[in-house]
Amino acid sequence: MSAPVVLRVIEFINKAAGIVLTTEKAYFIEARLSPVLREESLPSIDELLTRAERGDRRLAQRIVDALTTNETFFFRDKAPFDHFRNIIIPELISRRPPGKAIRIWCAACSSGQEPFSLVMILDELKAQLGGRNVEIHASDISEAILNKAKSGTFNQFEVQRGLPTKMLLQYFQKDGDNWKISQDVVRRVNFFKFNLLDDPRSLGTFDVVFCRNVLIYFDRPTRAKIFDKIADRLAPDGFMLLGGAESTFGVTDRFASHPKERMLHLPLARKAAAIPARTA
């Protein structure tokens, strides 16, 4: 792949998804796009890009699907899920009237392990929730990975990562070489395509936003804009959770830390626009 084509791919994925790739990633780009060329019977990455740039949305989506990194696993990093169980849900139950739904958004859900982990925790907390409605909305930019999430199908390796055996036996059934999570669990998650670069206002207000292990792929100004949008979408007493390598520090002043747990980010109101000083 020639250097100018590498640069065009880098520009394309940055515009389409906010993802920052550097020229050292040329091998990665080639490895990820080669299967697309074969499947689409296209002669070169140059041709694939040209068609996507000229408006072939299906091919543009194929490039995005190929260049996103979908690494995830059940109960990833454990602590955020412990905080969800031990701090977030109890606090929300104590503050919200019983008739009001609790709304959760997994903003880069990949193949679904994150929202499915939340469903399993909510089942454990059924008695505490006392019939309260908890909505789980889960989005991703990749259509291919969302289709996998909606299928609820996982291979042996995936169910061995982070998932307690008790939950494997309780929620999954063997399906050939794979495992299928119960349809009841799949139905409790509203999967939809959403690009974090887009305006999320139509999604409504959330009590909890999981935005984990996706901002690492973006530059600082993009992260700042996304933090702003999430802060605006959160209830004033809502929570945001990030990945282990992600932080608001030096990027945004729209969040404070929870007094008991600094990994829980609490939204702050947008500062009133500065009133211009009067000139005589």
Ligand SMILES: C[S@@+](CC[C@H](N)C(=O)[O-])C[C@H]1O[C@@H](n2cnc3c(N)ncnc32)[C@H](O)[C@@H]1O
């Ligand atoms: C590494 S996975 C993280 C999955 C999960 N949140 C976790 O922590 O395990 C990152 C996900 O972000 C998605 N992604 C990348 N850019 C995105 C964007 N602009 N909008 C929405 N999702 C995006 C990718 O498709 C991928 O599935």
